[in-house]
Amino acid sequence: MNGITIALSKGRIFEETLPLLAAAGIVPAENPETSRKLIIGTNRPDVRVVIVRATDAPTYVQHGAADLGVVGKDVLIEHGGAGLYQPLDLKIAKCRMSVAVPAGFDYEHAVRQGARLKIATKYTKIAREHFAAKGVHVDLIKLYGSMELAPLAGLSDAIVDLVSTGGTLKANNLVEVEHIMDISSRLIVNQASLKLKRETLGPILDAFTQAVEKNA
Amino acid sequence: MNWLLPEYLADALPAEAAKIERLRRQTLDLFRCHGYELVMPPLLEYLESLLTGSGQDLRLKTFKLVDQLSGRTMGVRADITPQVARIDAHLLNRQGVVRLCYCDSVLHTLPAATAGTREPIQIGAEIYGHAGVEADLEIIRLMAAALEGAGLSAARLDLSHVGIFRAIAQAAGLPAAADEEVFALLQVKDIPGLQAACAGLPEPYRSALLRLPDLYGDASVLAKARQQLPDLPAVHAGLDLLSALAAKAGDLPIGFDLSDLRGYHYHNGVVFAAYSPGYATALALGGRYDGAGEAFGRARPATGFSMDLREVARLAPATQVSKAILAPYGGEDAQLAAAIARLRAEGEAVVELLPGQAGSEGLPCDRRLVQQDGKWIIAAINKD
Numbered sequence: 001m002n003g004i005t006i007a008l009s010k011g012r013i014f015e016e017t018l019p020l021l022a023a024a025g026i027v028p029a030e031n032p033e034t035s036r037k038l039i040i041g042t043n044r045p046d047v048r049v050v051i052v053r054a055t056d057a058p059t060y061v062q063h064g065a066a067d068l069g070v071v072g073k074d075v076l077i078e079h080g081g082a083g084l085y086q087p088l089d090l091k092i093a094k095c096r097m098s099v100a101v102p103a104g105f106d107y108e109h110a111v112r113q114g115a116r117l118k119i120a121t122k123y124t125k126i127a128r129e130h131f132a133a134k135g136v137h138v139d140l141i142k143l144y145g146s147m148e149l150a151p152l153a154g155l156s157d158a159i160v161d162l163v164s165t166g167g168t169l170k171a172n173n174l175v176e177v178e179h180i181m182d183i184s185s186r187l188i189v190n191q192a193s194l195k196l197k198r199e200t201l202g203p204i205l206d207a208f209t210q211a212v213e214k215n216a
Numbered sequence: 217m218n219w220l221l222p223e224y225l226a227d228a229l230p231a232e233a234a235k236i237e238r239l240r241r242q243t244l245d246l247f248r249c250h251g252y253e254l255v256m257p258p259l260l261e262y263l264e265s266l267l268t269g270s271g272q273d274l275r276l277k278t279f280k281l282v283d284q285l286s287g288r289t290m291g292v293r294a295d296i297t298p299q300v301a302r303i304d305a306h307l308l309n310r311q312g313v314v315r316l317c318y319c320d321s322v323l324h325t326l327p328a329a330t331a332g333t334r335e336p337i338q339i340g341a342e343i344y345g346h347a348g349v350e351a352d353l354e355i356i357r358l359m360a361a362a363l364e365g366a367g368l369s370a371a372r373l374d375l376s377h378v379g380i381f382r383a384i385a386q387a388a389g390l391p392a393a394a395d396e397e398v399f400a401l402l403q404v405k406d407i408p409g410l411q412a413a414c415a416g417l418p419e420p421y422r423s424a425l426l427r428l429p430d431l432y433g434d435a436s437v438l439a440k441a442r443q444q445l446p447d448l449p450a451v452h453a454g455l456d457l458l459s460a461l462a463a464k465a466g467d468l469p470i471g472f473d474l475s476d477l478r479g480y481h482y483h484n485g486v487v488f489a490a491y492s493p494g495y496a497t498a499l500a501l502g503g504r505y506d507g508a509g510e511a512f513g514r515a516r517p518a519t520g521f522s523m524d525l526r527e528v529a530r531l532a533p534a535t536q537v538s539k540a541i542l543a544p545y546g547g548e549d550a551q552l553a554a555a556i557a558r559l560r561a562e563g564e565a566v567v568e569l570l571p572g573q574a575g576s577e578g579l580p581c582d583r584r585l586v587q588q589d590g591k592w593i594i595a596a597i598n599k600d
Contacts, residue, residue, distance in 0.1 A: 063330055064496030081404060083329035083497055087429060089408040186408070191498070195372045195471065195491045198433060 003046035004193075004200055007066035008032075009054035013185055016092035017070050024207035046200065058084060058188060067193035067201065073183045074162060078125050085194055087205070088187040091212055095164040097126055099178040102151045107177040110157060111136045120150035121160035130160070130180050148172040224327045224334040228526075230580075234537065236337065236529045240319055243339055243362050243525070250358060252317035252341045257299035259320075263291040265302060268511035273481065277324045292323045296338050297520065298482070298508060304344040305509030305516060313351075317341040319525065330496045333526055340502075340522025344509070347517035349460050352486050352504060356461070359490055359500050359521040360468055366532040368499070370490040373465075374432075374473045375458050378483050378503070380441075381428065381475075383450030388414075388421030398425065402475040405429035420446045432473035435462060441474060457486055482508050488521070495531055499523060539582040540565035541594060545573070555585060555592035 006021075008014045010032045021027065027043045032051045040049045052060055054072065058079040061069040070090060071079075074097060099119075101107050110117055116137040121127045124140050131138040141156055148168055150156040162183060163169060163176055187208060194201060221227070228236055244254060262283075267275055277294040293299060296318050304314050319339040327334050341358055343351045356373060363370045381402065385395060394413060401409045407429055414422045424445050431437050431444070438459055445451050462470050477487055478501060487503030502521025509516040541559060543566050546552040556566045567581055586595045 062496065064494075080329075081406075085405040086409075087405040087407050189405075190496055192491045192493075192496050194432070195374060195473070196493060202433075 002197075003048065004068065004197065004204070005066040006047065006049050007052050007057045007060040007069035008049055009052055009057060009071075012093045013054065013070050013072070014051075016185070017090070020090060020092070020208050020211050023211035024204045026204070055079070061188045061190050064190045064192060067190050067197060068204070069188045070185050071188055072185050073181075074123055074126065076186055076188070078123055080125075081188075083191060085189040085191060086186045087189065088208060088212065090185045090187055090208065091215065093183075093185045095162050095183050097123065097160065097180040097183055098163045098176045099130075099158055099160055099180065100148075100151075100163070100169050100174045100176050101158045103173050103175050105151075105157070107158065117158060118156040119158055119160055120147055120156035122147065123160055123162075126180065127160040148174055224332065226333060226335075232529065235532065235534070236525055238535075238537075239366050239529050239532060240337075240339065240525055242365055244317065244319055246362055246365055247317040247341050247358070250315070250341075250354075252315040255300060255303055255316050255318055256320065257293070257296060257303060257318065260290045260292055261299065263289045265512070266291040266293055266298060268298060268302075268508075277326065279323050279325055294322050294324050296320060296322060297340065297342065297505070297522065300342050300520075301344075301505070301508040301516075301518060302512045304342075304518070305512035305514040309514070311345075313343065313345040315341070315343050331524070331527070336524035337526050338522050339525045339528075340520055342518060342520030344516045344518050346519075347506065349457055349464070349486075351517070352488075352519050353461060353464050355502055355519050355521050356465060356468070356488055359488070359502060359523075362523070363490060363492065363500060363528070366528050367535070368492050368528065368531055370469065370500075371493055372469050372471050372491040374471045374476055374489045374491065374498075375461060376473055376476045376487050376489075377454035377458055377485060378477050378487060379450050379485055380445070380454040381425075381477060382484075383448045383454070384421050384424045384428075384446065387446065387448055388417040388425065390417065399477065402428055403478060405475060428475040431475065432471070434471060437472040437474070438462070454486075461486065485519075490523075492531065495527070499527065499531070538564075539580050540567045542566075542579060542581040542584040542597065543568045544585065545569045545571050552585070552587075552592055559585075 008017055014032060026047050028049050029041045030037060032040065038051050040051065042048060050066055055075050057069040057071040058076060058081060060066040062083050072093060076086065111134060113135050118141065119127050119138045120141045120143050122143055124142055127138065127140055141150065143150060147159045147161045150159055151174065152172060160180065166176060169176060263280060266278060274294055278291040280289055280291050283290045300316050300318055304316060308314060317340065319337065321335050322338045324334045341355065343355060360370050360373065385398065390398060398410065398413050401413055407426065410426055414425050427444050431441050438455055441455055458472060476489060478489065482505045483503040484506055485504030489498035490500040492499045500521055500523035504519040506517045507515045508518055541564055543552065543556050545568060559566050567579055582597055583594050584597050585592050
């Protein structure tokens with residue numbers, strides 16, 4: 001395929017990527033929220049969008065099934081990112097990765113050197129590296145959703161999760177005790193595509209870069 | 217389930233095996249015609265010699281086991297290049313230029329990101345004893361010819377130079393601990409990550425490191441690099457070398473990418489990568505690795521390239537392979553035996569039916585030997 005394929009996930013990333021695409025003169029023909037199509041055309045015959053699960057976007061781009069993709073830094077770290085170019089922080093879909101515990105839990109005391117802690121998370125790599133750097137042993141419990149429930153139901157002592165407004169934590173009587181890193185979405189590019197499709201990709205990358213700088 | 221293979225290991229079945237073998241012979245013949253001598257290093261070696269001078273990535277990729285004879289740790293090679301460097305440095309010990317080539321399986325503990333196998337077949341060629349750009353040019357041309365011979369066009373040959381990054385990192389006083397991290401960030405063009413990792417470094421070196429990921433594309437990149445990169449002798453030397461190479465290889469689709477420094481960390485000069493449509497990453501990689509022989513007693517200028525024959529065979533277009541000729545069971549028939557021998561001498565494959573075996577069902581034959589007027593002649597097999 002000589003055209004350009006862009007991998008996007010539904011929801012916040014799709015919505016917040018639309019203005020950047022528009023800056024590059026690309027307008028998707030349909031909205032994935034209302035369409036059930038997985039391949040969406042655009043106003044440009046040589047550009048199409050594929051709708052993927054957020055966690056699958058790096059895989060599609062890595063194997064060259066898509067040339068470009070937009071993916072959260074959290075997903076990228078968990079994936080490993082090997083063989084992908086990740087040149088641009090798009091500064092969209094911003095949130096933070098944090099440690100949260102039930103209100104009243106003495107976190108400072110629990111994470112003294114040599115302690116052992118049960119952590120429920122979807123982000124096992126980020127959690128492992130964070131606690132290893134602190135010198136704290138952790139037993140990781142991998143969950144796929146509703147992380148906030150784990151400490152309340154006695155499954156874990158704490159959680160590592162994405163926090164956007166903090167509303168869900170508050171509603172479940174959890175408090176954010178440690179900020180691990182800021183998260184935003186990255187543009188990822190297939191290595192061979194950047195080399196072989198430079199004429200088409202270059203202007204899109206430049207438009208994205210300028211649009212991000214203008215929003216900053 | 218004893219037929220099940222471990223993950224990322226596979227049998228090559230007849231069609232695939234035939235293709236791999238055809239390309240192996242053809243590529244080794246190409247090397248031989250250019251004066252490269254074939255060597256066959258062992259599958260296993262002591263770990264220290266396998267990993268000499270290489271980075272952590274090769275250590276992780278290497279399967280290890282204990283030698284019952286010596287009690288020492290051995291590794292299954294994950295890369296043949298260091299073995300060939302050892303042969304040149306220590307065993308051959310010839311003065312002057314040595315050209316060597318090889319083709320063998322290597323094992324990786326983990327498959328590469330986009331590879332489907334943990335057992336690539338590494339085929340490559342190396343030149344020792346020549347420090348000039350002419351040796352690199354010969355290797356680049358050989359790499360392009362090997363791909364072209366397989367029916368694959370190298371749509372893009374990207375050049376880079378490790379010395380440019382090293383010079384800037386050294387001038388910036390980048391601590392050894394951060395060196396590996398910055399190197400890894402450059403490989404994935406992670407500019408936001410580089411901004412964080414280089415935050416404390418002095419100017420103009422900090423900005424120079426941040427510009428490297430953007431310095432890719434056609435020949436205009438070199439002019440841009442001369443303007444944007446700091447005035448260091450090693451930076452100039454690197455860019456001059458790239459210009460010289462590009463000027464001499466004007467007929468090839470040469471490009472540049474100053475942050476594409478992949479390889480096994482032993483490279484120290486120009487590095488190159490071939491990209492082909494339909495393949496998500498570089499199909500062939502190579503570069504200069506002067507000094508790799510030092511650990512074996514003799515530092516030698518060295519440059520070479522290698523590729524995975526399995527991947528090349530998978531991408532290569534299918535070629536028309538002539539099928540075999542079916543012959544009846546001859547017994548004592550001397551005339552038939554002579555006819556078969558003659559055909560085989562001509563390079564044809566002749567399959568002899570065994571007693572009780574009937575028809576050509578399931579056999580890779582499209583013609584048969586039949587007797588007509590006392591002579592054995594070839595007739596088409598009518599499939600009905």
